[in-house]
Amino acid sequence: MARIVRFHEYGGPEVLRIEHHDVAAPGAGEVRISVKALGLNRAEALLRSGRYIEMPTLPSGLGLEASGTIEAIGDNVEGFAPGDAVSLIPPLSMVRWPAYGEFLTFPASQVVKHPSSLNWEAAASVWMQYLTAYGALIDIAGLGKDDTVVITAASSSVGLAAIQIANLVGVTPVAVTRTSAKRQALLDAGAAYVIASTEEDLEARLKEISGPEGVRVVFDPIGGPIFEPLTAAMARGGILIEYGGLSPEPTPFPLFAVLSKSLTLRGYLVHEIIGDARRLEAAKAFILDGLASGSLKPVIARTFPFEEIVEAHRYLEANEQFGKIVVTI
Template identity: 70%
Template sequence: MERATARAVRFHQIGGPEVLRIEPVEVRQPGPNEVSIRVKALGLNRAEALLRTDRYIESPQLPSGLGLEATGLVEAVGSEVRGFSPGDAVSVLPPTSMHEQPTHAERLVVPQSRLVKNPPGQAWTEAAATWMQYLTAYGALVQVAGMRAGDFVVITAASSSVGLAAIQIARRVGAVPIAVTRTSAKRDALAQAGAAAVIASDEEDLRSRLLEITGNAGARVVFDPVGGPIFEPLSAAMAEGGILIEYGGLSPEPTPFPLFEVLSRSLTLRGYRVYELLEDPARLQAASAFIRDGLADGTLRPVIARTFAFDDVVEAYRYLESNQQFGKVVMTLQE
């Protein structure tokens, strides 16, 4: 009997986007607690580029797949699956290992615990741009930092999908989002996206501007995926007892430990991964409810930078890594 196959994105060597290939992989039948999905769209993340260049929290085992999120239609369900049926529109929550459970493929088989139903009528491109970014931002800002109304919240890499999600979530709870971007090119767009203030860190003195914007009070929450030298001015403009949450490591430069600032103002520097939330059913339920409510009332609106066809995966990642995008890069699959 011939085995079923589907096309998937894989890479056989470490390198730039050009190492990505689309090749057939075997697709098994779902187990008792699993669901088979025909993928309609895929969201792209910086984490996938880091895995491909061996700079991620896990190292790829070559040849490797990649991908953290997907959305599509349920095709079949295992014998013990409850709450999902063929024809349901669903999204896949990020796996703990991209190598073991990659999402960049035409068809997927995933545990039902990693699925959520899409809101009624949500477009595939928007579904692909929802869960990773909002879960990441909500878990860090609300569940870890305890962000509340009136807080000054500094959001670096603010034009990324997670950065824009953070701006929207801050606005939704009544906090004051301060967007940090490298140049003025995206200043107006960030202001229109809800940022109360925008700082171009390559053109302005970051510490001085943050203190000016906060009336010298400093920011209680900093949300950063970059690291590197920016740690020093960020920590120097934080409020007493403030918390800096680091959720990435995009800077290739060393990250200094701001000892004096931490000691003098009792700061907390906290590493964060979205898996903290995904592996805690109560936290995931609370986050999902917040996101669904925000999507329903329009306070949360996924921003799509650009869409690419699945076959154009190399160009999609070149665009993602060019830093031109404002929002989420999405790949779509044909019927």
């Protein structure tokens, strides 16, 4: 028997329960992992509250990221052995493959040997944030050295990953955050500029930074009214990549900015990368190289023990973190 986390009804963090269940033996192409740490993501809070892109049959598990050691391997698994230190590529469905548990049985194709320099907490914080940022900025937008990229919700784990990737490829990262409270931390994390959107004129500051040519790439998980100043400061032929919908307010369509500048507004899910074997291999190689060189380094906001999973979710929804929230087992 092993402890797992499930919820039997939709709601706030308090609906999460720690339960004891049998662990499935690994089948063909699968491995069983003894988990050391879990990485938390907003997607899990959305699933728990009934607002995610997939709707589970209740009760349901949840979770997208974990690190640990391989305990057993199934038939037709190559390249792994018991005792290997590994981390998980987020599955296409966390309902089918939930990660919150002491032991996990997962497809070997979703498992990666991470660099030995990473501890368990960092290893559990790698793949969701860096795959999301890589897919948008490198795979889709094709960032080049003369680019400036605007990164909103910059203190999130994905925002910080985007700042690191921008610096790795020689791009100027502009971090957008709500207030100036995290300004110095974002500068220390590698942002070239920081804009506090509730304290400054976002459009004017972006135009000041980018000059008359404007910003080619915007990476945003918020939506809502921020679309108008963002697109107003974009360059002709620019691309705004939207990977979330955190704003509770309606998102206006900036018609005249889009028409006059031939802008692309593109929705994006990391599943595009995870579900494409060729693109995923390129992403993994890029990220593993960055981790090995130290150019990419997960930022941990806070860790919680497994027994405090409810408190960890409360902290996740408080929007106070700078980086990744991790649960240790």
